[in-house]
Amino acid sequence: MEQEVTELDLASLVERVVGEHGATRDAIIPILSDINRVLGYIPATALPEIRRRIQLPQEGVFLADSHLYSAASFYQMFSLHPIGRHVIRFCESAPCHVMGGRQVIRALQDESGLQPGETSQDMKWSLLMTSCLGVCSVGPAFLVDNDIYGNVTPERVPEILARYE
């Protein structure tokens, strides 16, 4: 994921995304989602870029950057700072836990060398905890980027992580 985003890159990305979803207040979350998806996170500098394009005073829409920050900081799938190229999201909810989650998260920590919430020095991996992913009958489960892994045992963890460059 990009760490250095030039001003021009960001402006043109925001321009495109706002164009796709509309310059309205109710498009804020899809707009933030797209930016998060493309860049891997939402840079602080993106917020005024979005706000500028959604100011519609004649229609009564007055947005402050804080409104955008408020939304960007609330949702768990967004990140406000750069994270690893590959993101592990481990389900720590009750069903996965009961089906053997404790052993799997330990294996993930051992294999990645990371504590939950941490990103590796080389920016390759982030290990994050997440709430129920909705695949509970095949718990324990976790996501790596957009790939979901279910029925995971600690023994499978090294092989799964090895698939990612």
Next chain:
Amino acid sequence: MKVIRSMVLVSVDDASLARGAQDVFRAFLDEIDEFGLSDQVAVTTIREAGIHADTPLVIVYPDAAVYGPVTVADVHTIVEEHLYKGNIVPSLLEMMHAPAPEFGWMRGRRGALPVQTRIVLERAGIINPESIEDYILNDGFLALGKALTQMRPADVIAEVDKSGLQGRGGAGFPTGQKWRFVASTPGSPKYVICNADESEPGTFKDRLVLEGDPFSIIEAMTIAGYAINAQEGYIYIRGEYPLAYRRIENAIRQAAARGLLGDRIFGTDFSFHIHIHAGAGSYICGEETALIESLEGKRGMPRARPPYPTTYGLFGKPTVVNNVETLANVPPILRNGAVWFREIGSPKSAGTKVYTILGNVNFTGAIEVPMGITLREVIDIYAKGMKNDKQLKLVQTGGSSGTIVPASLQDVPLDFESFRNAGVSLGSGALLVCDEDTCVVDLAKVILRFFRNECCGKCTPCRIGTLRLYEIMSQISEGSASLAELDLMLKISEAMSEVSNCGLGQTASIALRDFMKYFRQEIETHIVDHVCPVGVCPVSERAPVLAPVP
């Protein structure tokens, strides 16, 4: 156009492959071709068939016959007898428990699996979810056509009302009544919202419908729009379900292209457009007013109620918010009639429910059965018993916001009345089965951590309460709490359930209160003896706390 009438599924997990599943698969393709059935019978593979000793498995739909173990030599027989002539081959079926005679009241398919009554999940997993032709061939859009051309909006509401359909998201509000409120509330425009934010831990029933039968939701929302005189609908799908999003998006596009959605549907004056919106990771956005706030581009913080969405909803207009499973029941009710629906289930809880079975059992997954099944039936018949023959200790019913049911209460029927009658919540229908190796302190900690993470922060009792409860439970698991803190937890829990702004705060401590009611001794042992009977809490590593010096 190919009209597939049967589907053959061959298991190709590692165990099956090691026993020749690849050859079995190829043999099916050859034999089906030999018998000239290639245009009628589809063959495909499944990776996760669950835990079976008799792999490779071959499942034939729609008969739901499960054969196993299947060798190449068996394939000719199965194709000739079952697929060509229509006779299931009993000698090749996988050994399964037969349903007990007292469950004959459950209607279901032919075949060897325990009987289910699939209404909501009738097509999921059977038809191609990306094909509108498949949907139409399986009674798709019949209900909408009937509603638009033969019924007035008031008739539609009356039929849904008469059916006794209640909300399947967890609250159980009568659907017909909700529609009637909004239809008769002055204000325009009105909106229909489908709540597809399914985030209650243990729940994935809505995902099955969104991914497996997306057109049914499109049809149901359009019917709802017609009933309440709304021209626009929104479907809010949680961000963690990208496949569901894509399939719904595709369904909207295909339906619109055929005049079954959009302007002048079925050539009538009624127009309805559906917008799709993805969430971004937030359990609280499943709460209907938080969902509306999120749709409006803000933090998902629940509003003060009243007013309810039926009077002040999306953009301040009268809005119907319905769960996916609730909506999926609407087309069948219109097609088959309210009386048919009422006859399924129990007197006060009509219809079926999709229950999800999770935890320390042999078979996990989703089942759809008439309302009122008991935990014992779920565990013995559908889950095929406890894994490794362990003892059942407790079940959490209804998700992480649900009640704890000790083994002694496993004969309570699970429906909308079970909470009032026996303190057993139905909730979303998630059933987390825990065996003797589950420590209640450890499980309570995991549940409370979930609510601390998901609390939106708006109201004090929940924001502070969820944090404190989690902290205290962590201390208990580490052996540094005192008995006085148990009473403190109960006080906090009482405050949260009475004063919190929304359902999250009100239900976050239900499990804790039940643990205290049924398993208090186990919790106290952690505190007083510094022992975790099951042996998972780090409590045993701490030295006993010395008494304070006077």
